[in-house]
Amino acid sequence: MSATADPAPVVVRKSGVLLKQTPAWSANRVAAIQVGLLLGVFILWEIAVRAEWMSNFFWSKPSDIARTMVIFFREGTAFQDTWFTFRATVIGFVAGSALGAVIGLSLWWSQNWARVWEPFIIVFNAIPKLALGPLIILMFGIGISSKIAMAIALTFVITALAAYAGVKSVDQDLVRLTYSLGGRRRDAFFKIVLPSAMPWIISSLRINIGLALAGVLIGEFISSQFGLGKVILYAGATYDIALIWAGIAILSALSMVLYGAVVWLERKLLRGLHAAGHVGAPG
Amino acid sequence: MLWDMDVKRLAPVPDIRTEAVAAKLSVSGVSHRFGSQTEGVLAISDFSLDIRPGSFVSIIGQSGCGKSTLFNILAGLLPPSSGRITLDEADITGQAGMVSYMLQKDLLLPWRTVLDNVIFGMEIQGVSKPEARARAVPFLERYGLGGFADSYPGMLSGGMRQRAALLRTLLCNKEVILLDEPFGALDAQTRLRMQAWLLTLWRDFGLTVLFITHDVDEAIYLSDEIVVLSPRPGRIRETLLVDLHRPRGREIVTDPRFAALKAHCLALLFEGEAAGQGALP
Numbered sequence: 326m327s328a329t330a331d332p333a334p335v336v337v338r339k340s341g342v343l344l345k346q347t348p349a350w351s352a353n354r355v356a357a358i359q360v361g362l363l364l365g366v367f368i369l370w371e372i373a374v375r376a377e378w379m380s381n382f383f384w385s386k387p388s389d390i391a392r393t394m395v396i397f398f399r400e401g402t403a404f405q406d407t408w409f410t411f412r413a414t415v416i417g418f419v420a421g422s423a424l425g426a427v428i429g430l431s432l433w434w435s436q437n438w439a440r441v442w443e444p445f446i447i448v449f450n451a452i453p454k455l456a457l458g459p460l461i462i463l464m465f466g467i468g469i470s471s472k473i474a475m476a477i478a479l480t481f482v483i484t485a486l487a488a489y490a491g492v493k494s495v496d497q498d499l500v501r502l503t504y505s506l507g508g509r510r511r512d513a514f515f516k517i518v519l520p521s522a523m524p525w526i527i528s529s530l531r532i533n534i535g536l537a538l539a540g541v542l543i544g545e546f547i548s549s550q551f552g553l554g555k556v557i558l559y560a561g562a563t564y565d566i567a568l569i570w571a572g573i574a575i576l577s578a579l580s581m582v583l584y585g586a587v588v589w590l591e592r593k594l595l596r597g598l599h600a601a602g603h604v605g606a607p608g
Numbered sequence: 609m610l611w612d613m614d615v616k617r618l619a620p621v622p623d624i625r626t627e628a629v630a631a632k633l634s635v636s637g638v639s640h641r642f643g644s645q646t647e648g649v650l651a652i653s654d655f656s657l658d659i660r661p662g663s664f665v666s667i668i669g670q671s672g673c674g675k676s677t678l679f680n681i682l683a684g685l686l687p688p689s690s691g692r693i694t695l696d697e698a699d700i701t702g703q704a705g706m707v708s709y710m711l712q713k714d715l716l717l718p719w720r721t722v723l724d725n726v727i728f729g730m731e732i733q734g735v736s737k738p739e740a741r742a743r744a745v746p747f748l749e750r751y752g753l754g755g756f757a758d759s760y761p762g763m764l765s766g767g768m769r770q771r772a773a774l775l776r777t778l779l780c781n782k783e784v785i786l787l788d789e790p791f792g793a794l795d796a797q798t799r800l801r802m803q804a805w806l807l808t809l810w811r812d813f814g815l816t817v818l819f820i821t822h823d824v825d826e827a828i829y830l831s832d833e834i835v836v837l838s839p840r841p842g843r844i845r846e847t848l849l850v851d852l853h854r855p856r857g858r859e860i861v862t863d864p865r866f867a868a869l870k871a872h873c874l875a876l877l878f879e880g881e882a883a884g885q886g887a888l889p
Contacts, residue, residue, distance in 0.1 A: 502715045505683045506780055507705020508732040516728075520719045 385566040393567040394574065402551070407575055409551040410541055413469050414583065417476020418537035425481035426526050429488025433518050450482040454540070458547045467548045475540035480533040487529035491522030527594050534587045538580055553579070630697065631658035632816045633707070633784050638691030640677055645689065651677040653841040655691070659818060664810060666819045666827035669837030670877065675820045678842065679786050682818070683709040695784065708785040712792045714773040716761035722772050723748065723757040729780035747775055751809070767798040771805070778809060784816045792822070800858070803830060807855065824873045828866055829856060836876045845876050
């Protein structure tokens with residue numbers, strides 16, 4: 326307070342601000358709205374095609390798609406194709422993630438070799454793996470092994486880089502503690518490095534399941550006797566738009582199931598770490 | 609054996625000030641230079657010290673005087689540029705796992721329960737998990753961690769975490785333990801409680817303790833001997849004998865001998881700094 330300057334006039338508010346509070350919707354209400362939106366889209370689609378605002382040839386319509394889907398399952402190869410895609414995805418996902426984890430973790434053993442390998446891994450990560458498709462088909466044939474190989478090629482680098490990041494973030498004092506207690510490198514690896522890197526590895530799985538499915542699909546697009554990718558490609562070649570949509574619908578359902586399974590697995594694996602306040606690493 | 613400690617506790621403790629006993633841990637002529645042998649930084653210079661069995665020795669010195677480097681060398685984590693370390697007259701220079709070592713950070717593994725953290729050292733030394741757990745449980749109960757065996761470290765207070773870390777160190781069954789500012793991160797009151805607790809453990813386990821601290825009061829309260837280091841390169845300025853009776857209560861700080869020792873230590877630590885310029889309390 327200086328005696329020379331006039332004090333600034335004080336504005337007195339006559340009333341405060343009323344904050345409007347919206348009560349949270351119940352889960353059922355949210356779900357009902359979601360289903361309603363979806364049905365609305367289908368109904369509009371059906372109407373638009375029947376009224377000929379949209380071309381039936383290019384867009385097909387929900388009723389045709391449903392009919393095609395039933396035929397595809399009853400008389401077609403839907404189960405066989407879905408099973409083929411599912412199997413290739415799961416095997417590729419597991420093998421790719423495991424291979425990546427082994428590569429990333431093994432870089433802990435020698436800092437010098439880690440420096441040698443790191444640029445190769447980064448370069449491989451930069452290669453658009455889809456471009457390897459024709460090569461992989463030639464090498465592994467048109468059977469399931471080429472689809473698995475595609476899934477591995479897409480996924481393993483992701484986990485390798487995540488595991489390596491986890492390895493680099495290991496608290497060196499914990500490693501020193503292990504040595505000071507008379508531990509060997511093996512102890513430090515299994516008791517400190519592996520558990521520390523686990524959240525990093527696990528966080529890569531969510532990305533990998535989607536990539537594995539994409540890898541398998543590309544493999545099926547290029548050349549395959551079975552699989553949903555082959556069905557969609559075939560349907561496109563014969564202008565069977567309803568079958569394309571049916572294939573996409575089955576793929577989406579498959580993808581959701583796989584993703585849900587990985588989220589469940591992730592939660593199960595991380596449960597101990599969450600309880601410990603050691604929450605998943607940024608990935 | 610630690611688990612027979614009741615017997616050990618009853619055994620008469622030799623008066624280390626009068627009896628001539630062979631050194632438990634002996635450091636002779638240890639120097640360490642980081643970087644090149646000619647241009648690198650000399651962290652420790654010609655450090656020699658004999659530590660008698662069952663004694664509590666503190667090392668104080670300014671930050672960066674090479675205390676932690678010295679401990680890394682004693683723990684065998686860092687081979688010294690020159691000099692040797694013997695434990696019970698056997699050369700242990702550069703050998704890890706011969707003495708226990710505890711840092712200011714509690715270094716509990718967040719993914720393990722308190723019990724499984726406490727057995728970590730035993731596990732490394734090859735004791736099977738069930739057996740290690742069975743051995744550790746009575747210690748957890750006796751030393752105030754009984755209710756926390758199945759908790760994760762994240763749920764514990766700083767003091768509790770340090771207790772768990774200290775128990776882990778002790779259960780490794782080493783007779784010499786190195787403590788590098790173990791209570792540095794704790795609040796003042798918890799620190800006082802932990803000091804008293806440490807003295808109990810020291811007596812119960814019949815340990816030989818080498819303790820690094822910044823805190824002169826802490827050093828005097830805990831130790832039989834205080835080694836004052838000069839600033840970098842670390843070399844021994846003076847070794848002081850703490851001639852205060854044990855067990856010591858908190859009121860010991862009012863003892864004139866305590867005050868005299870403290871004044872002497874502080875004078876050594878801040879020697880050469882102009883009056884009113886240093887951080888003298």
